[in-house]
Amino acid sequence: MAQVNYEALIRNVPDFPIPGVQFKDITTLLRNGPAFQSVINSIADQYRDQQVDIVAGVESRGFIFSAPVAYQLGAGLVPIRKPGKLPADTIEVAYSLEYGTNTLQMHADAFPRGARVLLVDDLLATGGTIAAAVQLVNQLGGEIVGLAFVIELGFLNGRATLGEYPIFSLVRY
Amino acid sequence: MAQVNYEALIRNVPDFPIPGVQFKDITTLLRNGPAFQSVINSIADQYRDQQVDIVAGVESRGFIFSAPVAYQLGAGLVPIRKPGKLPADTIEVAYSLEYGTNTLQMHADAFPRGARVLLVDDLLATGGTIAAAVQLVNQLGGEIVGLAFVIELGFLNGRATLGEYPIFSLVRY
Numbered sequence: 569m570a571q572v573n574y575e576a577l578i579r580n581v582p583d584f585p586i587p588g589v590q591f592k593d594i595t596t597l598l599r600n601g602p603a604f605q606s607v608i609n610s611i612a613d614q615y616r617d618q619q620v621d622i623v624a625g626v627e628s629r630g631f632i633f634s635a636p637v638a639y640q641l642g643a644g645l646v647p648i649r650k651p652g653k654l655p656a657d658t659i660e661v662a663y664s665l666e667y668g669t670n671t672l673q674m675h676a677d678a679f680p681r682g683a684r685v686l687l688v689d690d691l692l693a694t695g696g697t698i699a700a701a702v703q704l705v706n707q708l709g710g711e712i713v714g715l716a717f718v719i720e721l722g723f724l725n726g727r728a729t730l731g732e733y734p735i736f737s738l739v740r741y
Numbered sequence: 742m743a744q745v746n747y748e749a750l751i752r753n754v755p756d757f758p759i760p761g762v763q764f765k766d767i768t769t770l771l772r773n774g775p776a777f778q779s780v781i782n783s784i785a786d787q788y789r790d791q792q793v794d795i796v797a798g799v800e801s802r803g804f805i806f807s808a809p810v811a812y813q814l815g816a817g818l819v820p821i822r823k824p825g826k827l828p829a830d831t832i833e834v835a836y837s838l839e840y841g842t843n844t845l846q847m848h849a850d851a852f853p854r855g856a857r858v859l860l861v862d863d864l865l866a867t868g869g870t871i872a873a874a875v876q877l878v879n880q881l882g883g884e885i886v887g888l889a890f891v892i893e894l895g896f897l898n899g900r901a902t903l904g905e906y907p908i909f910s911l912v913r914y
Contacts, residue, residue, distance in 0.1 A: 581828040591828045595848055599795065599817035608812050622772065628801035632820065635805045636812040639781050644772035645805065653801075655754040655764045675768055 572606045574739045578719070592719055592741070594690060598632065607738060608633070611688065611716050612640040614736050618713050621683040622646050626672065626701055627653070633718055634688035643686070646678045648701050659707050663700040672697070674704040681709035692717040692737060695726030702733065745779045747912045751892070765892055765914070767863060771805065780911060781806070784861065784889050785813040787909050791886050794856040795819050799845065799874055800826070806891055807861035816859070819851045821874050832880050836873040845870070847877040854882030865890040865910060868899030875906065 577600055579593035598604050611633065624646040625634025631647065638645040651660065651671050658673040679685065685705050689698055698715055705712055712733055720726070720737035727735055750773055752766040771777050784806065797819040798807025804820065811818040824833065824844050831846040852858065858878050862871055871888055878885055885906055893899070893910035900908055 579829065584828040585825070593828045595820060595827065595829070595851070598811075599819055599852060601794075601811070601815045601817045604818055605812055605815055621774075628804060628822075628826075629820075631801060631804040632808045632818065636809040638771075638774070639778055639809040639812065642774045642778055644774045645777055646772055647768060647802075647805065649801075652758070654768065655757040655766045656752065656768075678768070679772060 572603045574603070574607070574718075577603050578739065592691070592721075594629070594632075594718065607718060608636040608640055610738055611637050611718075611736070614716065615641060615686055615713060618686075619684055620686045620713055622679045622685045622710070624648055624674070624678075624685055624687050624701060624705060626689055626697055629690040630688065633690055637686070637688050637716070641686075644679070646674065646685075648672050648674050648704060659704060661700045661703045661707075663696050665696060670697075670700075672700045672704060674708070676708070678708060679710060683708075683710050684713050685710040686713045686716065688716045690718050692720040692726045692735070693724050695724075695729035698726070699729050702730070745776050747776070747780070747891075750776050751912065765864070765894075767802070767805075767891065780891060781809040781813055783911055784810050784891075784909070787889065788814060788859055788886060791859075792857055793859045793886055795852045795858045795883070797821055797847070797851075797858055797860050797874060797878060799862055799870055802863040803861065806863055810859070810861050810889070814859075817852070819847065819858075821845050821847050821877060832877060834873045834876045834880075836869050838869060843870075843873075845873045845877060847881070849881070851881060852883060856881075856883050857886050858883040859886045860888045862889075863891050865893040865899045865908070866897045868897075868902035871899070872902050875903070 577597040581591040584591040623638035750770040754764040757764040796811035
């Protein structure tokens with residue numbers, strides 16, 4: 569298939585969720601079947617020979633990309649969720665946001681120690697969310713293969729927080 | 742691949758989210774790569790010759806299955822979300838729950854009139870959520886190809902609410 573122009577398919581929504589923010593709306597990309605397939609294949613291709621056991625994704629938009637990448641790689645999917653959503657025993661990490669804090673949980677038996685884990689999310693902004701996800705994976709003794717994003721907001725310098733892990737992003741602003 | 746015993750991979754969590762409920766935990770199925778692939782293939786196989794344009798899924802657990810099914814079928818993915826999450830113009834439907842009401846939104850330009858839409862969700866319980874999703878798709882003039890679920894709680898009789906549409910479920914209780 570010809571190279572897909574992802575940027576042309578991502579809609580810019582001004583002043584969402586708050587005035588002054590230019591929101592990158594991926595729904596215009598998702599509704600295009602061939603473009604969505606191409607996104608998933610492009611991410612999966614980066615890790616095809618890296619024996620990924622588990623793909624972990626953060627709710628909710630993260631599930632949209634982590635689930636098909638797991639499917640494509642034949643890996644298991646581990647959901648990382650907001651408090652109170654996962655039914656069995658969990659571990660958790662709290663992290664700071666611009667306003668207040670947030671908490672993420674993962675099942676305590678999500679994968680065995682030493683599992684090779686790929687983290688997939690829609691967006692790398694300041695990196696706070698994915699850094700919390702990395703902490704959860706490390707707590708269970710997972711080996712992080714890489715961090716993959718559809719969009720990277722380079723000007724927010726999220727890479728600075730995540731320096732030691734290999735990062736892949738498809739579209740950079 | 743040999744037939745996967747899905748029921749053996751779904752964990753039963755008693756008294757979640759409230760006392761007396763036996764919660765069907767799919768995370769133990771998801772973390773098994775071959776089983777997860779088999780779930781997605783089994784759903785996609787039902788619709789392969791039905792020219793599905795769009796797969797619509799309800800956040801958040803619904804994304805885990807709708808996204809890979811869309812990917813597998815080469816269809817677009819349309820997310821149906823809780824209020825305030827979708828950045829552009831939306832349509833919405835409110836529906837009753839056991840306690841209070843809930844609202845779901847979809848982008849007003851999610852797909853063109855006449856698009857062939859498959860709805861995929863993790864669970865068919867009383868059918869309230871998926872009936873609201875059906876209303877959203879109908880409001881935009883979508884043609885509903887079918888409703889697909891991983892788990893159906895038959896004793897809650899959700900099918901009664903959704904009688905006119907073809908329903909597929911993988912595991913029935």
